[in-house]
Amino acid sequence: xxxxxxxxxxxxxxxTTIAVAGWLVSTGQLNKVHLENSAQAANTPAHSSGSxxxxxxxxxxxxxxxxxxxTSVQPGSIHAYEAAELFAKVSGYLKKLNVDIGDQVKAGQxxxxxxxxxxxxxxxxxxxxxxxxxxxxGQMKAHIVAAEADLNAAKTAITRAEAGVKRDQAAYHFxxxxxxxxxxxxxxxxxxxxxxxxxEDLRLAAHAAVEASEASLDExxxxxxxxxxxxxxxxxxxxxxxxxxxxxxxxxxKAEVFxxxxxxxxxxxGVITTRGFHRGDFIRAADQNAVVSLFTVERTDIVRLVVYxxxxxxPFTHPGDDTVTxxxxxxxxxxxxxxxxxxxxxxxxxxxxxxxxxxxNPQNLLRNGMYGKTRLLLEKGASNxxxxxxxxxxxxxxxxxxxxxxxxxxxxxxxxxxVSNDNGVLTEITEGLNAKDLVIVGNNNSIADGRPVDAHExxxxxxx
Numbered sequence: 182x183x184x185x186x187x188x189x190x191x192x193x194x195x196x197t198t199i200a201v202a203g204w205l206v207s208t209g210q211l212n213k214v215h216l217e218n219s220a221q222a223a224n225t226p227a228h229s230s231g232s233x234x235x236x237x238x239x240x241x242x243x244x245x246x247x248x249x250x251x252t253s254v255q256p257g258s259i260h261a262y263e264a265a266e267l268f269a270k271v272s273g274y275l276k277k278l279n280v281d282i283g284d285q286v287k288a289g290q291x292x293x294x295x296x297x298x299x300x301x302x303x304x305x306x307x308x309x310x311x312x313x314x315x316x317x318x319g320q321m322k323a324h325i326v327a328a329e330a331d332l333n334a335a336k337t338a339i340t341r342a343e344a345g346v347k348r349d350q351a352a353y354h355f356x357x358x359x360x361x362x363x364x365x366x367x368x369x370x371x372x373x374x375x376x377x378x379x380x381e382d383l384r385l386a387a388h389a390a391v392e393a394s395e396a397s398l399d400e401x402x403x404x405x406x407x408x409x410x411x412x413x414x415x416x417x418x419x420x421x422x423x424x425x426x427x428x429x430x431x432x433x434x435k436a437e438v439f440x441x442x443x444x445x446x447x448x449x450x451g452v453i454t455t456r457g458f459h460r461g462d463f464i465r466a467a468d469q470n471a472v473v474s475l476f477t478v479e480r481t482d483i484v485r486l487v488v489y490x491x492x493x494x495x496p497f498t499h500p501g502d503d504t505v506t507x508x509x510x511x512x513x514x515x516x517x518x519x520x521x522x523x524x525x526x527x528x529x530x531x532x533x534x535x536x537x538x539x540x541x542n543p544q545n546l547l548r549n550g551m552y553g554k555t556r557l558l559l560e561k562g563a564s565n566x567x568x569x570x571x572x573x574x575x576x577x578x579x580x581x582x583x584x585x586x587x588x589x590x591x592x593x594x595x596x597x598x599x600v601s602n603d604n605g606v607l608t609e610i611t612e613g614l615n616a617k618d619l620v621i622v623g624n625n626n627s628i629a630d631g632r633p634v635d636a637h638e639x640x641x642x643x644x645x
Contacts, residue, residue, distance in 0.1 A: 236633035236634050237627070239621045239623070239634045240621070240623055241619035241636045241637065242638070243638070244610070245567065248563035248602070249602050249604065251559045252557060253490060253559055255490060256488070257486045257488040257555040258550065259484050259486055260485040263480040264549070265448050268467035268474050269464045269465070269466055270468075272466045273297035274463055275294075275460050275462045281453065282456050285481075286447040286450070293444075293445040293476070300440045300443060303439065304433065304440050308433060313429070314428070318419065321421075335404035335408040338401040338404060339402060341401075346394040346397075346398050352391075353384065356380065356386075359380050363380045445475055449478070450480065451481050454477045454478070457475055483539055484542050486537065489535060492533065492534075498559055503517070507554055508551050509551070510551055511547075516547075518539065518541075520537075536557075563611060565611065566610060566611045568609055573585050573608065582600065583608070584597055585598055587614075587618045588634050588636035589619070591633055591636075592631055593631065598610045598612060
């Protein structure tokens, strides 16, 4: 072998070493020892068993068991999980300011107060109106009691009137019979005729008494009807008074709500990130063209990591996919989580899909606006597949089929394999290759089927 052949062999060995090192870097397994071994192998004669005259030196690797995980590494940014700009509902001067930028707050915590005395006066008036309405209800209840008493009295008068009618009717019947007896006696010449006139007068008086008692009974019925109507009127007045109470209470509640608007409270646990005013500033209500908020409160115990997944990875992205995130400002930290939600729609301009990942933030390390990189595990590799460096493929891949060479018994053997995935660094093979085959990498275009080879096996660790 002349000097040019030796140099060519060394150059080919170096190219193969670089390609294999690229594969090792992609799998996260490359270490200093392997690089040193590879470099040493490239600069020293390769050890082989049964070297043949004219054999070409090649590097070989055993396939890595297991398919390629489909991953997507994308930039991501931290967003507040919840953020609220707090505006005033009422206008007035800023009376109290209890927090400032950077303060941690709790849900419901009193943050600031706006001075608006007229709103508190409205509350006082509302309370007085409620008391007045309640007093009217009491009066209407008393009116009902009085009307019902009058009704009962009228009903009692009917009873008395009915008794009077019966009494007077009995007296009339007595006088009528008495008159008839005396008339018979007069005809029999037993009594003086003047006695008949006297008895007739008594009967007429009794008849008048009956008419008077019946009139009194009719009057009593009329009084009952009137008393009953007054009872119904009193009950209607009570309903109206109770409605007035409800109206007064509603007005009071409204006044209290507006009075409560003078107190600004935190909507949830978080931190104050902006402050728009100082004590003494005049605050305009939100419905009066206010453009600057009093505060911004951001929730901090959990944050949203927003990633935009490119079009070719969108079909494989689902809620629940595992992710690992590194933040540029926090070297040495990794944040593992699962995809929380996806937009299910791509942006028309960027052809990317918004994907959100909820990250727990108990130590407040993650801040709104931070950015980094997120690795999304979109699909696990097939367990029945083998993985080799992409440099093992000879020529191009067509219709899922490719060609590789394996070193067997000191010669190169051409094999057709089924390729399921290729990312330019690694190739996933599902058919046509055995886990024990020695796959030639790096210089397949210069190898022919059956050509003698001097194979040097690269020692590769298993992929994790």
